Amino acid sequence: MHKKEVKTTCSYCGVGCGIIVKKDNNNKVLVEGDKDHPVNKGMLCSKGMNLHYVVNDTSDRILYPEMRWSRSHPRERVSWDDALERAASVFKSIIKKHGPDSVAFYVSGQSLTEEYYIANKLTKGFLGTNNIDTNSRLCMSSAVVGYKKTFGEDSVPVSYEDIELADCFLITGANPAWCHPILFRRIEQHKEKNPDVKIIVIDPRKTDTANFADLHLQLIPGTDVVLYNAIGRCLYKRGLIDEDFIKNHTEGFDAYKTQIFETSLKEASKICGISETDIRKAADIIGLSKGFISMWTMGLNQSAIGTDKNTALLNLSLITGQVGKPGSGPFSLTGQPNAMGGREVGGMANLLAVHKDLMNEEHRREVAQFWGVDKISPNPGLTATEMFDALESGKLKAIWIASTNPLVSLPNLNRVEKAMKNAKFVVVQDISHKADTVAFADLVLPAAGWLEKEGTMTNSERRISYLPKEINAPGEARPDVEIFCDFAQRMGFRGFNYNSTEEIYDEYCSMTKGTKIDVSFLNYDRLKSEGTFQWPVSEYRHAGTPRLFQDKKFYTPSQKAIFNVATSIHNTALQPNEDYPLVLTTGRVRDHWHTMTKTGKVSRLKTHYPTPVLEINPVDAYLSKIKDGDITEIKSENGVVRVRAKVTDSIVKGCVFLPMHWGKQLQSTLNRANNLTNTHIDPESKEPDFKYTRVSVSKYKKP
Ligand code: SF4
Numbered sequence: 205m206h207k208k209e210v211k212t213t214c215s216y217c218g219v220g221c222g223i224i225v226k227k228d229n230n231n232k233v234l235v236e237g238d239k240d241h242p243v244n245k246g247m248l249c250s251k252g253m254n255l256h257y258v259v260n261d262t263s264d265r266i267l268y269p270e271m272r273w274s275r276s277h278p279r280e281r282v283s284w285d286d287a288l289e290r291a292a293s294v295f296k297s298i299i300k301k302h303g304p305d306s307v308a309f310y311v312s313g314q315s316l317t318e319e320y321y322i323a324n325k326l327t328k329g330f331l332g333t334n335n336i337d338t339n340s341r342l343c344m345s346s347a348v349v350g351y352k353k354t355f356g357e358d359s360v361p362v363s364y365e366d367i368e369l370a371d372c373f374l375i376t377g378a379n380p381a382w383c384h385p386i387l388f389r390r391i392e393q394h395k396e397k398n399p400d401v402k403i404i405v406i407d408p409r410k411t412d413t414a415n416f417a418d419l420h421l422q423l424i425p426g427t428d429v430v431l432y433n434a435i436g437r438c439l440y441k442r443g444l445i446d447e448d449f450i451k452n453h454t455e456g457f458d459a460y461k462t463q464i465f466e467t468s469l470k471e472a473s474k475i476c477g478i479s480e481t482d483i484r485k486a487a488d489i490i491g492l493s494k495g496f497i498s499m500w501t502m503g504l505n506q507s508a509i510g511t512d513k514n515t516a517l518l519n520l521s522l523i524t525g526q527v528g529k530p531g532s533g534p535f536s537l538t539g540q541p542n543a544m545g546g547r548e549v550g551g552m553a554n555l556l557a558v559h560k561d562l563m564n565e566e567h568r569r570e571v572a573q574f575w576g577v578d579k580i581s582p583n584p585g586l587t588a589t590e591m592f593d594a595l596e597s598g599k600l601k602a603i604w605i606a607s608t609n610p611l612v613s614l615p616n617l618n619r620v621e622k623a624m625k626n627a628k629f630v631v632v633q634d635i636s637h638k639a640d641t642v643a644f645a646d647l648v649l650p651a652a653g654w655l656e657k658e659g660t661m662t663n664s665e666r667r668i669s670y671l672p673k674e675i676n677a678p679g680e681a682r683p684d685v686e687i688f689c690d691f692a693q694r695m696g697f698r699g700f701n702y703n704s705t706e707e708i709y710d711e712y713c714s715m716t717k718g719t720k721i722d723v724s725f726l727n728y729d730r731l732k733s734e735g736t737f738q739w740p741v742s743e744y745r746h747a748g749t750p751r752l753f754q755d756k757k758f759y760t761p762s763q764k765a766i767f768n769v770a771t772s773i774h775n776t777a778l779q780p781n782e783d784y785p786l787v788l789t790t791g792r793v794r795d796h797w798h799t800m801t802k803t804g805k806v807s808r809l810k811t812h813y814p815t816p817v818l819e820i821n822p823v824d825a826y827l828s829k830i831k832d833g834d835i836t837e838i839k840s841e842n843g844v845v846r847v848r849a850k851v852t853d854s855i856v857k858g859c860v861f862l863p864m865h866w867g868k869q870l871q872s873t874l875n876r877a878n879n880l881t882n883t884h885i886d887p888e889s890k891e892p893d894f895k896y897t898r899v900s901v902s903k904y905k906k907p
Contacts, residue, residue: 211238211735213661213669214252215314215654216797218538219243219387220663221252222736225655225674233259233655233675242736243364243663249385250795250809257806259655259675264636264805266650267679279648284680284690291604291647292694294629298601299331305583308335308591308600311551312607313343313540316659316671318708319684320542321549322700323606324557326688328550329575330697334562334585335600337553339608340543341588346505346889347536348547350514353768354522356759357559357720358547362497362533363665363738363750368394369531372493373403374486376517377428377503377895381412382794384501384537387664388413402489406431407503408789409819409861410854419485422856424477425787426775426896428504432516433773434472435487436523437464442484444491446525453756454522456767463769475774477856495531496524501539502791506894508777510886515768522765528753535664542661545668548721548739549712553585554890557712558719574715576699587890589614589883595623602629606684607651611640612799612867615881615892616842633687636801640867650681657683658705660731666738666749668723670731716740720759777884777896780858784840784898786824787859790877796865804865816875817850819861820901825851828901837904838862840897843879846904860901864894 214221222241226234233256239246269287270279282290298306309327311320320338327336348358355361367390380388395401395416405417406428414420423431439445440461450457473480490496498521504513518534526532538544550557550571560567568580586594592614594600614620624630624644632645635653642648656677662668677683685705692700702708706728717724722740731737737748757763780787793813797803804810818836820828830836832851837844838860845862855861862877873879884893 210672210674212655212671213541214248214255215541216251217384218540218543218664219384220541220661220667220669221248221386223248223252223255243667244386247386247389251797251803254806254809255654258802261805262678264638265678265681266634266637266648267681268650269680270648272646287647287649288691288694291631291691295602295695298628302601304332304581305335306599306601307331307333308586309604309606310588310591310608310610311336311338313338313340313538313543313546314607315546315684316542316661317545317549317712318659318705319688320546320551321557321712322685322688322708324550325575326692326697326700328556328580329572329577330692330695332581334553334581334583335591336585337588337591338546338551339588339613340540340546341552341891342613343502343505343539344536344543344547345552345891346507346510346514346886349511349889350518353515354518354766355753359720359752359759360536360664360666361527361752362535364390365750366497366531366533367391370495370497371398371401372489372496374406374490374496374498375403375413376406376498376500378499378501378537379407379411379413379791380499380537381416383792387537392416402493404486404489408856408859419482419489421478421482421486424475424856425789425859427476428513429509429516429770429773430467430472431476431478431483432520433464433467434469434476434483435490436520437469438484438487439491439523440464442487442491444487445523449525450523453764454767455762455764456769459769460519460767467773490520491524495529496521496526497532498534499537501537503895505891507775507891507896508884508886508893509772509775510891511888512770512772516770519767522767527765528751528756530751538664541663544662544664544666545660548662553587556580558716559721589885589892590890592620592623593883595627598626601627603627604631604633605641606633609639609641609799609801609867611644612876612878613864615878615894616883617876617878618843619883633684635681638801638804639799649687650679651687652677652681652683656681660709667736668726668731668739669736670728775896777882777893778898780898784900786899786901788838788840788862788880788897788899789859789895790862790864790881793863793865798865799867800865813863816847816863816866816877818847818901819850819852819855821855821857821859822851822853823857824860824901825849830901830903835904836901838880838899838901840880840882840899842882844874845877845879846874860899
């Protein structure tokens with residue numbers, strides 16, 4: 205490697221591709237795929253290969269702290285001292301008057317592990333509240349609960365290297381061709397070399413992923429559990445189950461069997477809109493395969509029955525005994541680059557670091573002891589949507605938002621706006637003025653971005669990588685850990701005077717000793733010199749763990765995996781009616797990332813899908829008197845969106861699709877898909893349902 209080259213990891217999605225960063229003669233950053241990286245082997249997708257534009261263009265960056273003394277005054281530039289003294293004084297006074305549960309932190313799956321760890325230590329250990337949650341609540345929390353209920357702990361059993369060993373993929377509620385492109389490229393390459401490999405895609409839309417599939421089951425939205433159970437029923441009836449695995453390594457099969465036989469194949473076919481033949485075909489492909497991998501993302505997780513969808517899918521791996529073997533297992537794909545790292549350090553309101561549970565008294569005591577505090581509060585913390593409900597009701601007074609843009613990404617944005625206006629004090633810590641949330645801040649703190657700070661991240665396959673600091677942050681921007689630690693010390697808390705980010709990582713690693721995610725033998729030196737590692741790394745010479753459960757011993761008390769019976773097989777969100785006859789599902793497009801604060805400033809990423817459009821089936825378009833290209837008005841009980849229609853049979857009848865990336869700063873308030881979505885959440889995972897909002901659609905007529 206040229207001495208000016210440095211290895212790092214892409215900061216976009218959870219695939220976690222390796223990138224080599226170089227600088228040109230003008231000191232501008234250049235990027236290329238790392239050919240030696242086990243994830244991408246030199247490949248990068250459109251977002252990754254254009255990352256240098258994001259770094260080199262600092263025109264949108266927040267350069268110094270800004271503060272306003274009252275809502276009637278504009279924000280003005282202030283020093284870091286003034287900014288953090290004010291933050292500490294407001295937090296102290298609110299906590300003194302209203303108690304610790306009147307403040308909250310809302311962080312991000314894009315935060316580095318050290319940042320996540322410190323924010324959690326600060327909030328749960330020292331501020332005395334569990335009101336810290338993350339935008340990963342909007343993407344992965346249903347998968348977390350699904351894994352815990354099935355395997356006893358939040359543990360993704362497989363690796364990308366299993367892709368090349370599998371002969372059957374069930375990709376459901378995901379469009380990796382657009383959203384995890386390099387991972388999908390590996391599946392494509394594997395199938396190109398091995399035409400017998402079969403791909404089943406379950407999705408209400410004919411996505412690029414579906415177009416590559418051997419079998420596309422274009423289901424009616426919200427009917428996933430019925431479909432997975434119907435496949436399970438067929439597997440059982442056709443004798444394509446692993447009786448030995450079920451008998452020796454699982455619990456709860458009889459109850460599961462009862463549930464899958466409660467709905468006949470004929471009924472399931474009608475409910476899901478999938479022919480009985482295709483359901484049988486899917487079961488045969490799965491049941492006859494030697495290596496079966498299921499992959500999923502938001503289509504399952506972002507649902508009012510997200511936990512049930514997850515466990516119903518996981519049951520298919522159990523009934524076929526396809527866990528803990530090379531080339532088989534369930535594989536939830538994380539959306540964000542460090543959603544997995546956040547889970548490791550307890551980055552959610554209901555979790556504690558090292559996969560401990562907040563509601564477990566013994567776990568609280570252990571973590572409190574480690575941090576040297578008297579106790580961790582037993583009060584459940586507010587989750588993402590609950591925080592904004594609490595701001596609206598006045599229960600929550602102050603919120604600190606770091607590296608996320610809820611004014612585009614949360615459901616029911618009109619309500620979120622009201623909540624933000626109702627907050628007594630809002631801190632926004634971000635890199636870009638283009639984040640809509642900044643407009644609501646009383647205090648804006650400039651954060652350092654990718655390449656401007658060091659730390660670690662964990663990708664979808666539990667692979668930890670070290671990201672070096674290679675360039676200086678613009679203006680007065682500082683790494684998030686520094687900001688959190690500085691604030692903590694001004695609050696008078698001890699235990700935050702670290703000399704380096706490495707010290708924070710070492711503290712976290714020592715906490716993992718003896719746990720299922722043990723990385724106590726890992727440190728920056730090893731990550732820098734030896735590359736990436738998949739946890740656990742339980743001995744000094746240990747090279748990491750690509751695959752879990754090879755011994756068929758799961759993390760439950762009985763060491764058996766659990767078949768879970770779905771609490772509800774039908775989506776519990778409000779059902780379509782005469783006023784709102786269609787179901788809206790939202791999602792992502794190929795070249796944009798989240799709320800576009802980064803991809804929105806790269807010209808070449810704007811050509812693929814320049815503006816949001818409503819995808820509508822020709823039958824629904826005909827009934828609504830809409831033609832291709834018409835401006836449509838989409839209404840729900842929560843708000844309105846106006847965008848052009850794309851009439852296409854790529855979406856199932858009765859369902860419409862809108863991309864979620866656009867916000868006010870980048871286009872208009874009327875382009876925001878989340879004006880429409882509702883705050884209905886899964887009762888266990890507390891993940892909102894972005895995939896099932898009833899709406900009406902009509903041709904827009906200018907008044
Ligand atoms: Fe980055 Fe994901 Fe693309 Fe890889 S697939 S280059 S991690 S955005």
